[in-house]
Amino acid sequence: METGSRDGTGIPGDETMWRGLPPGLLRMRRLLLVAWTGLLTVATGLLPGLLAGPAWAALALVPLACAAWGWRLLGRNWRSWRYAERADDLLISRGVLWREETVVPYGRMQLVEVTSGPVERRFGLATVQLHTAAAATDATIPGLDPAEAERLRDRLTELGEARSAGL
Known part of the structure; x- marks a missing residue:
């Protein structure tokens, strides 16, 4: 991904060609997020659900909410690199x-x-x-x-x- 933009030096006509990172990095990081969140969701939902009762299985929603937030943050972070x-x-x-x-x-x-x-x-x-x-x-x-x-x-x-x- 290449985009031309001013480099911020204030020199007229001085263009810097920025290159972004390939989308494979974002895919890799998001897959790792899903994998680790899946394990954490099972641990926080299954163990308390079996040991303390089914109502405690709702704790599995916490890692899922964090994963949704992390998904968005990973995209923003990936777009910021150049x-x-x-x-x-x-x-x-x-x-x-x-x-x-x-x-x-x-x-x-x-x-x-x-x-x-x-x-x-x-x-x-x-x-x-x-x-x-x-x-x-x-x-x-x-x-x-x-x-x-x-x-x-x-x-x-x-x-x-x-x-x-x-x-």
Whole structure:
């Protein structure tokens, strides 16, 4: 998903091409929400229902209400993530209530990792993690297609070597 929007620098004509995360990440997170909520619903409804009486089985509604709320929050969070490759740096923007925008200069990157856990691999996803000298500026882009993650890793590594800050 690519959209053109102003990058907020105030420079006329300076457009940043933002890329959103693929929908596979949202599907994976929502499936995990449903799976864990299902287990929690059974535990909160079945156990009290058997041990304390059928009226206590209504406790199963609490995890279901939380899951409905979580479903909506996951969608909002997924839409908030985006990244942009610019000439001298990489921008990563995320957050719904508290917006966070990370700017990582290519010359400051020390390591670019592509990781994929078992659940991510099942959904065909990978995570790109950028490491810099300052631990506070490490940045992550989750839920990318593995081919895009590798392309981004190779491009960032190439640009990082070309613009090395001499650290």
